[in-house]
Amino acid sequence: MSETRFSATEKDLLQELMNIGFGQAAADLAQVIGLSIKLSIPDIQLFKTCELSRHMTEEMDGEQEFSLIEQYFLGKFQGIALLALPARSGKKLVTLFGLQDQCNWSSENLAMLEKEAMIEVGNILIGACVGKITELLNDVVLYSPPRMRIQDVRDSNLPNNLFAPGSLAISLKTVFHFERKKITGQLFLIANQDSIAWLKTALNAFMEQYE
Amino acid sequence: MTTLLIVDDSPIARQILRKCLPKDADFTVLEACDGRDAIEKFQLFRPAITFMDMTMPVMDGFEAIAEIRRIDPKAVIIAATANIQPKARKRIADLGALMLLPKPVNPGAVRDALSRARIATRDDTQG
Amino acid sequence: MIFKQIADMISMGLLVLDEDLNVHFWNRWMALHSNITADEIVGKPLFDFFPDLNEPNFLRNCRSVFTFGNFAFFSQKLHRYLFPFRPAYSDRTPFDFMQQSCTMGPIRSSDNRVQYLFLSVSDVTEVANYEEQLVEMNRKDALTGIYNRRFFETSLQQEFKRSLRHGRALSLIMIDLDYFKRVNDLHGHQVGDDALRAFAAAVHSRLRESDLLARYGGEEFACLLPETNGPAARTLAEELRRMTEETRWVCREVELRLTISVGVAESRPEMGGFEILLKKADDALYAAKAGRNRVICYN
Numbered sequence: 311m312s313e314t315r316f317s318a319t320e321k322d323l324l325q326e327l328m329n330i331g332f333g334q335a336a337a338d339l340a341q342v343i344g345l346s347i348k349l350s351i352p353d354i355q356l357f358k359t360c361e362l363s364r365h366m367t368e369e370m371d372g373e374q375e376f377s378l379i380e381q382y383f384l385g386k387f388q389g390i391a392l393l394a395l396p397a398r399s400g401k402k403l404v405t406l407f408g409l410q411d412q413c414n415w416s417s418e419n420l421a422m423l424e425k426e427a428m429i430e431v432g433n434i435l436i437g438a439c440v441g442k443i444t445e446l447l448n449d450v451v452l453y454s455p456p457r458m459r460i461q462d463v464r465d466s467n468l469p470n471n472l473f474a475p476g477s478l479a480i481s482l483k484t485v486f487h488f489e490r491k492k493i494t495g496q497l498f499l500i501a502n503q504d505s506i507a508w509l510k511t512a513l514n515a516f517m518e519q520y521e
Numbered sequence: 522m523t524t525l526l527i528v529d530d531s532p533i534a535r536q537i538l539r540k541c542l543p544k545d546a547d548f549t550v551l552e553a554c555d556g557r558d559a560i561e562k563f564q565l566f567r568p569a570i571t572f573m574d575m576t577m578p579v580m581d582g583f584e585a586i587a588e589i590r591r592i593d594p595k596a597v598i599i600a601a602t603a604n605i606q607p608k609a610r611k612r613i614a615d616l617g618a619l620m621l622l623p624k625p626v627n628p629g630a631v632r633d634a635l636s637r638a639r640i641a642t643r644d645d646t647q648g
Numbered sequence: 649m650i651f652k653q654i655a656d657m658i659s660m661g662l663l664v665l666d667e668d669l670n671v672h673f674w675n676r677w678m679a680l681h682s683n684i685t686a687d688e689i690v691g692k693p694l695f696d697f698f699p700d701l702n703e704p705n706f707l708r709n710c711r712s713v714f715t716f717g718n719f720a721f722f723s724q725k726l727h728r729y730l731f732p733f734r735p736a737y738s739d740r741t742p743f744d745f746m747q748q749s750c751t752m753g754p755i756r757s758s759d760n761r762v763q764y765l766f767l768s769v770s771d772v773t774e775v776a777n778y779e780e781q782l783v784e785m786n787r788k789d790a791l792t793g794i795y796n797r798r799f800f801e802t803s804l805q806q807e808f809k810r811s812l813r814h815g816r817a818l819s820l821i822m823i824d825l826d827y828f829k830r831v832n833d834l835h836g837h838q839v840g841d842d843a844l845r846a847f848a849a850a851v852h853s854r855l856r857e858s859d860l861l862a863r864y865g866g867e868e869f870a871c872l873l874p875e876t877n878g879p880a881a882r883t884l885a886e887e888l889r890r891m892t893e894e895t896r897w898v899c900r901e902v903e904l905r906l907t908i909s910v911g912v913a914e915s916r917p918e919m920g921g922f923e924i925l926l927k928k929a930d931d932a933l934y935a936a937k938a939g940r941n942r943v944i945c946y947n
Contacts, residue, residue, distance in 0.1 A: 323533040329576065330624045333603025335716075340606050342711045351576060407705065426726045434708075437718025445717070446625065450760065453719045455751075517533075520540040 316510070321354075323513050328352040331442040332484055339438050345406065349439075350485040357481065359473040362500070369483060370394060370496065377425075378459040379432030382472070383440045385451030386508040389472060389479070389501035391436040392459070399493045400424025403431050406491055425458055432456045435486065435497055443482075443499075447512035468500065477503040523639075524549045526568035528559040528585065529601070530577040534624075538572055538601070541631040556580025560588050563596070570638045573618070575602040575609070583616060590617045597638045601626060661731070661748075661769030664755065667714060669694050672764055681733040681746070698731060706730070713754050713765045722750040724772050735773045747776040789863040791841060792848035800862035800870055807860075807874055808922035811915050818915040819881035820925055821871040822933040823851070823888065826907045826940045828867040835902050842899035847906065850895065851888060870929075878914035878945060885910045885943045893941060907941035909933060914946075 316324065329351055336349040357365050370376065375397035382390050395403075404427045433456045444451050473479055482499040501509075525548050529535045535552050542548055551566055553559040557580045563571065571589065575582035582600060589596050600613045603624040613621055619641055622634050655662050656676040664673035671694050674686040684697060695702040709720035722730055729748040735741045749772045755764040787799040795803075804820070811818035825847065832840040844867065851869065852861050860872040873881055889908055897904040911933025915925050928946040936944040 319533060322531050326531040326534045327625070329531075330603040333576075333624070334605075337603070337605045338715045342708060342715050346606060346608060407708070422725065426723070430705075433718070433720065434712050434716075437712060437716045441716035441718050445760070448760070450717065450756065455719075455721045455723075517537075520537055 316356075320510060320513050323517065324509065325352075325354060327446050327513070327516065328354060328443065328482055331446050332439060335438040335442040338442070339434065342438070343407075343434060345491070346489050348487040348489065353481075353483045355481045355483070356478055356506070359468050359477050359479050359502075360475060362468050362479070365481060366392075366498070369498070377428055379429055379436075379456050380459045381432060381436050381456035382454040383436070383451045383499075384453075385444060386449045386512075387440070387444050387447070387451060387501055387505045389499065389505060390468065391432075391440060392498040392500065393432040393435060393495060394498075395428055395431070395495040396493065399495070400428050402491050402493055403427035406488070407431070429456050429458060436499075439482075439484070439497060440499060447509070447516060449508075449512070473502050478506060479503065480506050480509070522547050522549055523570065524551065524566060524568040526551045526553060526559065526562055526566070526571040528553045528556070528572060528577070528582070529574035530554050531574075534574065538626055538631065541626050541628045543628070543632050543635070546635075556582060556585030556588070559585045560592070563589050564592060567593070569597065569642055570635070571596065571598045572622070573598050573600050575600060575604065575613070583612060586613070586616045586618050597641050599634050599638060660771070661767075663694075663767050663769075664764050665694060665710070665767065666764055669710060671697075678731075678769070681736060682731065700732070701730060709752055710765060713752050714762050717754040717756070717762050720752040722748075722752070724749045724776055730767075731769060736771065737774070741773055741777050742780060743773060743776065746771055747773040792845050792863050794848050794852060794869075795860060795862040797862060797864050797870075800860065800864065800872065803860055804872055804926065805922045807872055808915060808925060811874070812917060815917075816875050817877040818925075819873045819876045819878060820913050820915070820929040821873065821881055821885050821888075822864065822911040822929045823869040823871070824909050824933055824937060825867040826909055826937075828906075831904060831906075835899075835904075839899045839902050839904075843897060843904055843906065846897060846899060847892070850891065854884075854888065854891065878912065881912050881914060882943065882945050885912050885945075889941065889943050909936035909940055910943040911936055912943060912945040 332349045340346045376394040377397050379393040480501050484497050487494045527535045527538050553562045555577045573582045598618045599622050600618045601622045661678045662675040666672050671689045674689050679685050724747045729745050730750050733746040735746045749770045751768045754762040757763040789796040862870050864870040892906050892908045911929045913928035932944045932946040936942045
């Protein structure tokens with residue numbers, strides 16, 4: 311498993327590129343959704359696939375109720391993106407995205423609309439962050455349709471098809487904040503062990519352009 | 522010979538910027554790893570041009586630019602950042618930085634930035 | 649050559665837009681369902697032909713795909729459709745327009761820049777149709793065709809909240825057919841079932857569009873009456889009681905005489921929840937059953 315460990319230089323470069331990627335993502339997001347957004351400096355962590363639930367429990371505030379959006383991204387960089395939004399932020403997001411004008415919504419459909427608004431925010435935020443990182447490192451990924459996760463991530467496992475049991479995973483976490491709407495949430499990009507190996511190669515390739 | 526100060530908390534980011542400097546020019550390059558370190562080095566060596574990262578621990582780029590411009594109102598500072606949102610852009614301009622250099626940097630953009638900085642320093646010495 | 653043919657042969661819509669949202673490619677499926685040929689639309693702004701798409705959500709997703717190279721998904725559940733086409737292959741569909749599930753994604757130039765976006769359009773009318781039927785089936789009582797108890801309770805809960813929020817009246821009528829076990833015992837279950845169906849239809853025909861009638865139990869029915877106060881509900885209940893008593897019910901050539909006991913309750917702000925309203929109507933029904941063929945109002 312030694313080849314999946316990062317050297318100090320690789321770690322530093324990875325952190326720097328993630329800062330750049332998330333910085334660009336924030337700037338472009340402001341353009342795309344017409345609303346300023348803050349993304350914190352990403353926190354990078356390696357952990358064992360089977361420790362996802364422990365990892366998430368440590369990272370998330372146990373007191374707060376979350377809605378979780380999940381979306382898979384597939385490329386050389388591949389894994390699952392998890393977006394945690396405060397459970398009751400759907401209403402604010404509906405107006406933010408102007409979805410209330412879509413149709414005449416009865417109250418029973420309002421819950422669905424709020425859910426769709428959260429999924430929509432998830433799709434764009436995840437697309438922005440994954441897109442910028444992979445663009446910097448010269449990869450192009452495909453996305454599954456985002457969906458609301460029903461299982462509590464704090465007591466479930468990563469999907470076996472992407473994350474072999476016993477393998478390593480890498481988590482990139484950022485805290486995002488829509489200033490005008492006062493909505494704060496967390497975004498986790500969790501990539502599998504193959505992605506870690508690819509990241510090492512891509513980081514070296516990135517440095518080579520400066521030689 | 523021109524003295525440059527490169528401020529960034531990431532050693533690799535400083536290294537990348539160094540590698541983007543034109544090979545044919547003669548520079549003395551100093552490095553600082555946060556805003557406070559930058560202010561100390563600036564006072565000691567009075568570099569002609571300062572490249573400033575914005576997000577750093579201890580003291581960030583915004584504070585450091587303000588402080589350096591207080592020490593020397595003519596200091597030429599290039600803000601290197603990936604955050605190019607209008608709000609950040611305006612704040613950097615208001616603090617008196619010469620320009621914004623988007624990250625990741627590349628040799629062409631660094632060369633352009635340096636020539637703009639040289640014109641700025643020349644204008645200052647003449648004016 | 650092969651790819652051009654595939655694009656024209658597959659059974660889904662495929663179009664490509666440039667950065668100014670002009671149509672760059674329009675496959676045969678799109679042409680057939682829109683009655684707009686590729687010659688007519690290629691090179692022209694999409695919005696000239698489909699002005700309804702020129703709205704913030706669609707535009708935001710286009711910008712997102714061009715900026716991030718991600719995908720955008722337009723689900724049938726939320727959007728119903730992007731392109732207003734007639735349903736093509738479904739007869740007796742309840743939908744005026746073809747239900748669509750659409751996906752948008754990037755097409756890149758050789759230097760990896762997003763140059764175009766594609767939009768794929770799937771006809772999901774049949775699936776949506778089927779889903780709608782399932783949902784409807786889940787709400788209805790199989791025997792009588794009126795709503796079932798589960799849907800009634802969900803609706804009661806919603807209407808109760810709504811009446812509190814808007815300060816509007818809401819009443820509830822609970823009905824029990826008197827001595828109905830005898831009908832089954834004397835004439836058999838088929839006659840009994842027919843009687844339940846006939847009774848449900850007769851009550852239903854006397855209600856307004858906004859009222860909700862459900863089969864609550866074996867021979868027990870519930871009417872939810874939005875914007876109806878206690879006295880008005882009582883009048884309706886009395887009318888239903890008289891109608892039931894005076895009707896000659898003929899089921900499978902058996903003539904039946906039926907009566908009902910009715911409990912009525914009006915929602916009050918001080919009731920903590922919909923359960924209280926239900927309890928009050930049920931208590932009134934219980935009191936009415938002591939004498940049969942009676943209406944009792946809770947007050």
